[in-house]
Amino acid sequence: AHKLVRADLRYINLRRADLSRADLSGANLKGANLSGADLRYASLYEANLNRADLSGAHLHGADLRGANLNRADLSGAHLNRANLHRANLSEADLSGANLSEANLSGAKYNANTQWPAGFDPVAAGAVLVEDDD
Secondary structure, rough: OOOOOEEOOOOEOOOOOEEEEEEOOOEOOOOEEOOHHHHHOEOOOEOOOOOOOEEEEEEOOOOOOOOOOOOOEEOOOOOOOOOOOOOOOOEEEEHHHHHOOOEOOOOOOOOOOOOEEEEEEEEOOEEEEEOOO
16 A cells, blocks of 8 residues: 655645555645545545545545544545544535544534535534634
C-alpha cells in the first residue's frame, strides 16, 4: 500500500485514484480532488482535507480520526464504518453520504454542516460548535 505519511499533496488531482489502504496520516490534502477515489480502509488520521473534494469517494472503513474536513465536499461519499472520531466537519457537505455504522463520536460540526436527509448528528455523538470567527 502507498505510504504518504505527512506528504504535502495540496490541490493535487487524485480523482478516481486507487488509494485503498494507503497511509495518508497527517498528509496535507487541502483542496485536493479526491472525487470518486477509492480510499477504503485508508488512514487519513489527522490529515488536512480542508476544502477537499471527496464527492462520491469510497471511504468504507477509513480512519479519519482528528481529520480536518472543514468545508470538504463529502456529498454522496461512502463513509460506512468510517472512523470520524473528533474530526472537524464544520461547513462540510455530507448530503447524500452513507454514514451507516460510521463513528462520529466527538466529531465537530457547525450550523452550516450539511447532513444526509434524516440523519441525526447529535444521536451519533457529534458535537455542535459555535462559529469562532
